[in-house]
Amino acid sequence: xxxxxxxxxxxxxxxxxxxxxxxxxxxxxxxxxxxxxxxxxxxxxxxxxxxxxxxxxxxxxxxxxxxxxxxxxxxxxxxxxxxxxxxxxxxxxxxxxxxxxxxxxxxxxxxxxxxxxxxxxxxxxxxxxxxxxxxxxxxxxxxxxxxxxxxxxxxxxxxxxxxxxxxxxxxxxxxxxxxxxxxxxxxxxxxxxxxxxxxxxxxxxxxxxxxxxxxxxxxxxxxxxxxxxxxxxxxxxxxxxxxxxxxxxxxxxxxxxxxxxxxxxxxxxxxxxxxxxxxxxxxxxxxxxxxxxxxxxxxxxxxxxxxxxxxxxxxxxxxxxxxxxxxxxxxxxxxxxxxxxxxxxxxxxxxxxxx
Amino acid sequence: xxxxxxxxxxxxxxxxxxxxxxxxxxxxxxxxxxxxxxxxxxxxxxxxxxxxxxxxxxxxxxxxxxxxxxxxxxxxxxxxxxxxxxxxxxxxxxxxxxxxxxxxxxxxxxxxxxxxxxxxxxxxxxxxxxxxxxxxxxxxxxxxxxxxxxxxxxxxxxxxxxxxxxxxxxxxxxxxxxxxxxxxxxxxxxxxxxxxxxxxxxxxxxxxxxxxxxxxxxxxxxxxxxxxxxxxxxxxxxxxxxxxxxxxxxxxxxxxxxxxxxxxxxxxxxxxxxxxxxxxxxxxxxxxxxxxxxxxxxxxxxxxxxxxxxxxxxxxxxxxxxxxxxxxxxxxxxxxxxxxxxxxxxxxxxxxxxxxxxxxxxxxxxxxxxxxxxxxxxxxxxxxxxxxxxxxxxxxxxxxxxxxxxxxxxxxxxxxxxxxxxxxxxxxxxxxxxxxxxxxxxxxxxxxxxxxxxxxxxxxxxxxxxxxxxxxxxxxxxxxxxxxxxxxxxxxxxxxxxxxxxxxxxxxxxxx
Numbered sequence: 001x002x003x004x005x006x007x008x009x010x011x012x013x014x015x016x017x018x019x020x021x022x023x024x025x026x027x028x029x030x031x032x033x034x035x036x037x038x039x040x041x042x043x044x045x046x047x048x049x050x051x052x053x054x055x056x057x058x059x060x061x062x063x064x065x066x067x068x069x070x071x072x073x074x075x076x077x078x079x080x081x082x083x084x085x086x087x088x089x090x091x092x093x094x095x096x097x098x099x100x101x102x103x104x105x106x107x108x109x110x111x112x113x114x115x116x117x118x119x120x121x122x123x124x125x126x127x128x129x130x131x132x133x134x135x136x137x138x139x140x141x142x143x144x145x146x147x148x149x150x151x152x153x154x155x156x157x158x159x160x161x162x163x164x165x166x167x168x169x170x171x172x173x174x175x176x177x178x179x180x181x182x183x184x185x186x187x188x189x190x191x192x193x194x195x196x197x198x199x200x201x202x203x204x205x206x207x208x209x210x211x212x213x214x215x216x217x218x219x220x221x222x223x224x225x226x227x228x229x230x231x232x233x234x235x236x237x238x239x240x241x242x243x244x245x246x247x248x249x250x251x252x253x254x255x256x257x258x259x260x261x262x263x264x265x266x267x268x269x270x271x272x273x274x275x276x277x278x279x280x281x282x283x284x285x286x287x288x289x290x291x292x293x294x295x296x297x298x299x300x301x302x303x304x305x306x307x308x309x310x311x312x313x314x315x316x317x318x319x320x321x322x323x324x325x326x327x328x329x330x331x332x333x334x335x336x337x338x339x340x341x342x343x344x345x346x347x348x349x350x351x352x353x354x355x
Numbered sequence: 356x357x358x359x360x361x362x363x364x365x366x367x368x369x370x371x372x373x374x375x376x377x378x379x380x381x382x383x384x385x386x387x388x389x390x391x392x393x394x395x396x397x398x399x400x401x402x403x404x405x406x407x408x409x410x411x412x413x414x415x416x417x418x419x420x421x422x423x424x425x426x427x428x429x430x431x432x433x434x435x436x437x438x439x440x441x442x443x444x445x446x447x448x449x450x451x452x453x454x455x456x457x458x459x460x461x462x463x464x465x466x467x468x469x470x471x472x473x474x475x476x477x478x479x480x481x482x483x484x485x486x487x488x489x490x491x492x493x494x495x496x497x498x499x500x501x502x503x504x505x506x507x508x509x510x511x512x513x514x515x516x517x518x519x520x521x522x523x524x525x526x527x528x529x530x531x532x533x534x535x536x537x538x539x540x541x542x543x544x545x546x547x548x549x550x551x552x553x554x555x556x557x558x559x560x561x562x563x564x565x566x567x568x569x570x571x572x573x574x575x576x577x578x579x580x581x582x583x584x585x586x587x588x589x590x591x592x593x594x595x596x597x598x599x600x601x602x603x604x605x606x607x608x609x610x611x612x613x614x615x616x617x618x619x620x621x622x623x624x625x626x627x628x629x630x631x632x633x634x635x636x637x638x639x640x641x642x643x644x645x646x647x648x649x650x651x652x653x654x655x656x657x658x659x660x661x662x663x664x665x666x667x668x669x670x671x672x673x674x675x676x677x678x679x680x681x682x683x684x685x686x687x688x689x690x691x692x693x694x695x696x697x698x699x700x701x702x703x704x705x706x707x708x709x710x711x712x713x714x715x716x717x718x719x720x721x722x723x724x725x726x727x728x729x730x731x732x733x734x735x736x737x738x739x740x741x742x743x744x745x746x747x748x749x750x751x752x753x754x755x756x757x758x759x760x761x762x763x764x765x766x767x768x769x770x771x772x773x774x775x776x777x778x779x780x781x782x783x784x785x786x787x788x789x790x791x792x793x794x795x796x797x798x799x800x801x802x803x804x805x806x807x808x809x810x811x812x813x814x815x816x817x818x819x820x821x822x823x824x825x826x827x828x829x830x831x832x833x834x835x836x837x838x839x840x841x842x843x844x845x846x847x848x849x850x851x852x853x854x855x856x857x858x859x860x861x862x863x864x865x866x867x
Contacts, residue, residue, distance in 0.1 A: 218728045223718050226707055233701040236663055238715045239684030 020339035021290045025304070028331040035327060036320070046315050053314020054307035060314075062196035066268065068306030069198075070095070070277065072205035073260035074284030075291065075298040076212055081133075081253040082293055083216065084229045088250060090136065090151025091257040092281025093158035094129040098258025099265045100162055101128030103181055103272035104170075106188035106265075117188040118200075122262055129258015130251045132158060137250025141243035147250070155281070166274055181272035190267040201263030205302075208256060209295040216295075225249060257281065278309070286333050305329070360423045362387045362518055362549045363408065363439070368417035370403055377403040378414070379573040385518060385549040390540055392552045392564035392581075394593055396790035400573040401553045405520045408551075409441035410434030440511030441520040444527070446503050448495045454478070455491035458510045482509050486542045501532035508539065518549040525559060529648050530818065530851035537563045555593075555790065557586050558819065569593055594791055609826065610639030613810045614660075614691075614779050619669035621652070621659045629655035631834040633669075637779065642801060642811045643839075644821045646850050647831030653814045654696055656831075657783045660812070661693035662686045673779070687716055690778035694769055694785060696814075702768040703756050710752040713738040713771055745770030746796065762793025769800055780804055781812040786820070798824055818847045832856050 029047070036043040054064050074091040081088035105124040106117060136150035166179040174182075190199040216222035228235045228245055235242055264276055287305055291297035312325030361384040370378040377400045385391045395401045406412045408419070410428040419426055421437050428434045431441075448457050455475045475491040482489050487505050495503060504524060511519055525533045540550050540563060554560060560567055561581065568578040569592040577592040614637040623629030629652040637643055645653055658664035660671065662683040671679045678686060695701040703712050714723060714734055723730050723737070738752045745766045749759055759767065765785065772780065785801070786794040801811055801824065815821050821828050822842050829839045830853040837853050 214728070218731070220718055220724070220729060223711065223714075223729060226711070227704050227715065230704045230706050231700050233697065234704040234715065237661070237683065237695060237701050238718070239682060239687065 016343050017292065020343055021292075021301075021336060024290070024332050024335035024339050027335045028328055031331050032324070032328055036324070039320075041318070041320055046318060046320055049315045049318055050311035053317075054311035059196070060310065062193075062198050064303065064306040064310045065202060066197045066199075066306070067309045068303045069201045069205055069267070070260045070264055070280040071284055071287050071302035071305050072299050073201070073208065073263065074257050074280050075287035075302050076205070076208055076295055077129075077253045077256035077260065078281075078284050079288040079291070079293040079295065079298060080212060080216075080225075080256070081249055082288055084225050084246070084249050086137070086140070086246065086250060086253075087148040088133065088136070088151050088253050089148060089285060090132065090154050090254070090281070091260070091284050092277060092279065093151070093155035094132045094254040094257035095261035095264070095277050095281050096155075096158040096162045097132045098125035098129040098261030099272055099276050100158075100165065100261070101125055101258070102188075102262035103184060103265045106184045107182050109185075109188075111185035112187045114187045114189075114191070117185065118190065118266070121188050121266055122204075122259060125258040125262025125265075126255040127258070129261060130255035132258070133250040133252075133254015134247060137247040137254075140250070141246040162272060162276065163274055166272055170272065172271070179274045183271050184266055188266050189270055190263060192267075197268065199263065199267035201267045204259065204263060206299065208259070209299055213295045257284075283309075283329060286329055286336075290332070290336060359386055361385060361420075362422060364420040364423075365404070365408065366418050366420075368404065368407060368414045368419075370400075370407060370412060370414050372403075376573045378407070381417070381570070381573075381575055383568055383575070385551055386566075387517070387547045387549055388544050390544050390550045390552065390563055390565050392554060392560040392567040393570065394554060394557070394560055394567055394589065395570035396555055396593060396792070399570040399593075401570055402522060403573075404570070405441060405522065405551065405553055408434065408439055408518075409520060410439070411441075435514055435516065438515060438517035439520065440514065440516035440518070442504070442507045442511065442522065442524065444522050444524075446500075446507050448503060448506060450496040451494060453492050453494050454489055454498075454506050454509075457495060457506060458491070458513050462514060478509070478513070481513060485509075485512065485546070486539060499532070500527040501529070501535065504528070504532075504536065505539065508543075512543070512548075516548075518551065519543065520551040520553070522553045523555075524552065525554070525556065526816075527649070529855055530847060531855055533559075556817075557589055557593075560589065561586060590791070609641045610808060610810075612636055613639050613674060614812075615670075615672040616660070617670045617672070619656075619659060619671065620667040621655045621664055622667055623652070623655055628667075629834055630659065633831075633835045635829055635836050635839060637810045637812055639778075639810050640805055640808045641826045642805055642813060642824055644825035644828045644842075645812065645814045645831050645836075646818060646821050646828050647814075647854055649816065651831050652834035653831055654783060655834075657693055657695065657781050657812075657814060660691065660779075660781050661695070662691075663693075663695075684719075687775065690776065692716075692772040692775055692777035692780050694765075694772055694780070694782035696783035696787070698761075698764050698768055699757065703764060705757055706755050708753050709742075709749055709756050709759065709767065710735060710738040712756045712767065713741050713752075716771060716775060741767065741770050741774060744774070745800070760793075762789050762796065765789060765793070765797055766800070769797060773800060773804060777804070777809055779810045779812070783814045784816060785813060787816065794820075818850060821850070822847070830854055 033043040036046050052060065054060050074095060077094070078088050078091050102121040102125040106121045109117065109120065132154055135154065136147040139145035139150055140147040166181050170181040172180050172182040190201060192199045216225060224235070224240045224245055227238060227240060228242065232242055260280065265272060269276060283305055287298060287301045291301045308325050308328055312322045315324065316322055363385045365381065365383040368378050368381045381404055383404065393401045393405065403412065407414050408428070410431045410433045419428060426437055428437065449460065452460070455471070455478050458478055459474060478491040487509065489502070489505060495506065498506070508519065524536060528536060544550060552564060564581050566578070567581055567584065567589065569576050569589065571593060617634050619630055619633045620628060621630035633656065647653055655664055659666050662681060666679055670677050673689060673691060678689065699705050704715060714737065717723065718729070723734055735752065742749055742752065747763045747766050747770065749763060756764065769782070769785065786797050789797065801813070805811055813825065815824070825842055827839055828842055828845065828850060829836045830850055831837070832854060833856070
């Protein structure tokens, strides 16, 4: 029987680094085929529907972009924290807080010029999300409290806070009993492209990606973040303020996720409502990892996951549950993590020596 | 004379790792009753060869015979059954278990239940037959490193090991413990056991070994009876050229006082007092070595001087100014530079580029700034200059720093600190793990700095180096400096005994 052995790579191969995410997605579809087949569906048909529903028409592509925008922003948000090995899995809560603050400010101010209202709501979204990131950041910096658990728990606080508002004090009297907050003044609504739902948030996401790239790769502060991400001891030796940077990164990370919440409210729903995000904050974690924390790759991967979500809606027509998209996401992540092995190691075949 | 059968015979052993041929067609024999030194620089292939013998690696080709019979060693267990035991630099002992428990751990005892008293008395008599006095009921964490090493040896002997391989066994020992170890090894050899010592220390080879095999770049470059060889020829074999030990020419006049540490108290990581009432003066243009068994507060002292560890009490005066409350950055700006023990992890940042590492201590300087961005063309130029100024072998400054070898890492780190024009340069274990040639390069950098009048504080582990490099030596024991001596007026034995806590006659610390 042939035997295999793992050998540590001398250099991380760029080719493998690129192939792993691509193969992970392909393998997810292969395994997904099996799952669909076992569930009694015609996998070929489901895949065809999925493709045409997400990328087949102008409308489909526009919807894919609509879903990709919050993923881009949330993916960029968490990637910043991940760069520093801060496990911010609280983007979901930060999205809700951003949405809450943006909608609150817009409704309170009333109608006005979009040149005033959009920056104002964006700032509100950023501040609320930033606060939601700052809390775990501060606890981590000064109390060594695990940020993973705090960010996760704060997600529930934020989601139920929004629930409370839309079922209670902020419930729109004109909503005929539905849990919906009042509609945003038109000046606070993001302009859209043509007759699609693709809104200005796309431009925001692209700009933020460029800003993050420049910040991390070309500024002193980005240098500090990169050093801190690799070694706290080295950072202290270089005179970098560790606690300050932990809080700052969590704050900015939360703030960007807050903007994702703001653009969902002012670009899509136009009001604060329950289930505003179908788990964008969690999917963003997979997006950021698949993109290996590269801001431009995050834009691309977010688009792909947008397609997966929209495709998931499309296949409901042939009777497949939307849950299958979550199965896909899980499988992709699974292969991705397994693929880390191939980035770090080579597999060689060993022959038993004779004698 | 009868033809002796080797206890071990390895022939034609080759082993390749990605990019390197660690062992290339090596022949190696050990006879019973022989102490065999396996000599070579770091990366010469010594550890690989012995790991093959210990069943940890499998050779790509070659044969191994034990007492004349061909064997296949598939695992460390396999090797142990064949009578081969290896003791690594990091001991494999369970620290909460007793000596006796550690020794019987993993032995194939079919009986259920253990008769503790029986085993302990067995082990006691067994160990005294090798001249080792131990109490089998002691727990491992109570033991010194030298004693732990003895437990490792006993463990192997108890399991019927006929050939004992020891990887750099003296690194962790005090001079007294080294003597003790050598006595034990002698006794073992007299009883017909074979001993293989992996080492790069020539003096040890000359002192203890009967036979030596020298490896260089994975090949055997020489072997022979110790009685027929001298240090000079062994060095030549090991390095491939003659090493001229650079001595500082004509020790310079020691300059004015620059750093005065007075009654310093510093807590260690576990809240214990690591540095206690420590005082010394450091002068311009001198190299002051700190000698001491590792773990006596050296690391904390360097961190306190660097500003990386808060002090409890006491003062650090630099040019007459108290600086103990200044942070790392402020001290670096003043000219106090440190090279930490932890090269990659503190001194250098793993996984980021050589270029980025070159500015770790100077990234805030205006020369690297353009607008609000870092001026990468300039940083590139600076990194290239460091690379060429300090003869660092590197193929691309964009590669992660981890790609550099140990010697080049240290040259990058030290070069970067020297480039910041230090007036006090403190380094912890600057040549640890470096081979002879790289160590020379590093020491030359210190000599050159001393010429410029920099005050240098070095924590060194090799006492021979202390005598070769330093002007003065401060001996550290249990967190304080017991005595400061001019190297001309002392001996290895004297320092060795102070290191182990021998009472120092006269004043608490001698000012020279």
